[in-house]
Amino acid sequence: MQGTVDGFRYGAVTPVAAYLMACLGGALGLRCIVRSLVGERSWKPGWLALGAVAIGCGIWTMHFIAMIGFQVEETRIGYDTGLTVLSLAVAIVVVGIGVFMVGYRGAGRSALTGAGITTGLGVAAMHYLGMAALRLDGDIRYDALTVGLSVLIAIVAATAALWAAVTVRGFLASLGASLVMGVAVSGMHYTGMAAVSVHVHGTTGGSWAGESPSSLLLPMLLGPVIFLVLAGVVVMFDPLLVLGDGEWSRPGMGRRADxxxxxxxxxxxxxxxxxxxxxxxxxxxxxxxxx
Structure with missing residues (x-):
């Protein structure tokens, strides 16, 4: 029988919280990438890595906060621990590839296109790998056209975010870019979720091989959230980033830094x-x- 899918079990709470986490990860990541462009070259890999992990954690956290609000009324839902952790690793690694590409090669057309496609496909892979971690008494099916649209949104969002990372300098501009990035990433997620339908095997509530959302997702979300908070502290107390729109953001400052x-x-x-x-x-x- 066809299951009744509800992605907003707790109303606007999970979408808003997910969006805020995507914005936080995006804002921290963008500022770290900007910092890598104006600091000493010896610190460049570290700032790029910190930015990649921040964006990856923000995207992953957004996904699973949103998934807390997902339910199928006819069956209980669980998650496979291994696949859930793997989806986090995929998010960080693929974002890192894109970030390092534009960090070292700039925002040229070829570099930006390659980095955007790689990162966008990786974000989509993280999403659908996280969906593969779902355990329920039924079969999950996808509408191919909607899945394709979600992948396209992910690529466009990733390309725009990477472009902003190497071209936007001021604090307010970075903040605006992160808000737009949050909309794009959240839009990709809920577009992907719109492609989901579930064929339930029975109506008894079923059983599953996996952890429940409350027992798995909440503790797992704690680690990335703590990391984002610590990354925020690093960004807030870094002298060059505190200057924001000040002297270091002027054209030519990056050359003087080298x-x-x-x-x-x-x-x-x-x-x-x-x-x-x-x-x-x-x-x-x-x-x-x-x-």
Whole structure:
């Protein structure tokens, strides 16, 4: 018999919470990628990796928070632990591939297209791998056209997010990009869920081989959420990121961060001028007064 599928068991609570987590992961990821473009090269891989994990955790957390609100009235739902964990790994790895591609190759057409397609397919793979982790007394079926639309949304969303990561500099612009990214990622999820139909084997409530949503998803969500909070602390207290729209976001700052070609000084160093009376000294470093 055909099951009655409900993706909004708790009303607007799960969609709103899922959207906020997608925005949080996107915002942190975008700021980390921006930071990698203006800092010392030795820190670039670390910032890119942190950004990739933040975006991946945000997408994965969004998916499974939304899935807490998913139910089939005629049967109970459980989850396979291994596939659920694997879907998190897939989200982080594929986002990382896209982030490192644009982080090192820039937002050129070929690099951005390749990174967007790779990341979008990976996000879709995470979604449907997470759906494969569902355990219920029935068969899950998908509408091919709607699935294709969800994959297309994922690719477009990933491409737009990666483009924003390497072109958007200001804090408010990054925030706006993350809000749009949250809409796109959540839209991909609920488009994919619209493709779902369930053929239930019986009407007795059934049994399943897997953990219940409350016993598995809530504890598993705790880890990525804690990571996002810690990543937020790192971003908030990083001096360059705190500046936001300040001096470092001006054109050419990224080049000065790599090396001061005029003075030969290492990144971030200020050339010390002669100790003349019309110069001012702060903490042992002499700066020229503006004339």
């Amino acid at each position: 090396a001061d070609t005029a003075t030969g000084q290492p990144p971030g160093r200020v050339r010390v001028l002669n100790d003349r009376p019309d110069n001012r000294r702060i903490r042992g470093v002499t700066y020229a007064r503006e004339r």
